[in-house]
Amino acid sequence: MKETDLYEAIKKYFEDQGFKVRSEVRDIDVVAQKKDLLVGIEMKKGLTMELLTQASLRQKTCDLVYMAVPKPKRIVKNKSMNNLLYLLKRMELGLLYVDVEKNTVLEVLEPSFYDLDRGRRAKMKEKLRILKEMKKRSVDGNKGGSRGKKLLTAYREDSLRAVALIRVKGIISPKELKELGINHTLLSKNYYDWFLKVDHGKYSLNGAHPDHETYGELIEHFVNEYRKLEEL
CATH class of the missing domain: 1.10.10 (Arc Repressor Mutant, subunit A)
Structure with a gap:
């Protein structure tokens, strides 16, 4: 599979929502426009650091940014995936799964504003546990990364x-x-x-x-x- 194989499904997905869609616009893989709303979509064959970097750079010029990757054969909801989605939320990035065979797109995560203060308030109890643990440890008996x-x-x-x-x-x-x-x-x-x-x-x-x-x-x-x- 090539990255370009993802394009037609993405194009259809946004056009069905009333967007004008064009590819390879000033180094952005796909740009979808509806009035003054500009959406950038970066495509890769997998979730990589390169994709994450490219998507974050597109936030300089686009109102919303998605990362698009092929839909996995089996969608799992585990700790690793939840952590990834949390990271993307923090970065205010969206995630699309593209089913090339069916020519469909699944929006896994919508790009939206992340309220950091609200997130920290929700985790205040865990922060207090960390502070308590730090206070109780008088020696550093572990090695980071163990x-x-x-x-x-x-x-x-x-x-x-x-x-x-x-x-x-x-x-x-x-x-x-x-x-x-x-x-x-x-x-x-x-x-x-x-x-x-x-x-x-x-x-x-x-x-x-x-x-x-x-x-x-x-x-x-x-x-x-x-x-x-x-x-x-």
Whole structure:
């Protein structure tokens, strides 16, 4: 399939809506005009960075801009696609799927004004979660871009701090964690199966857990912190 194969369906789609359509107008693949409304359409055989760049450049001169690509055999709605549509919304770009065989066009996304402030308000709770997570992390125990690996979250860091405190004291209580600003409920919840309840409100370690070795250096760092506190 060639990019030019997409043209006839796109031309028909906009002409059916009362637009005058012309191709290759001053480097724009397709231009559709209705009165003073100017619509630019950039065509490619797939969604690429080049297409995204070209479409964004057309926004300098066109009122609305679409990206047009061949309609996939199977339209999926997954996280990756939702993220792409969000990006296009942010960029105020439209997306067309062109079925060359049927000579039809499916408008996946209409180009429209994106209210960034409204979008941020809708995600305020998530922003607060990020701020809370940042505040709770005292060390940078991950590498950016990591996939499929155990991540050092604020909750895991608190759990490792509890492990370190037990190594210093032998047995600890939720109250002691709370006094140190650590999530004290993690002992009873025991999400990682690291802790063992030995008495009412008293916890020790549940044997030698493999994760303790994975984070051995960090645990030792916290152990030294607590030993210094005891010396004060």
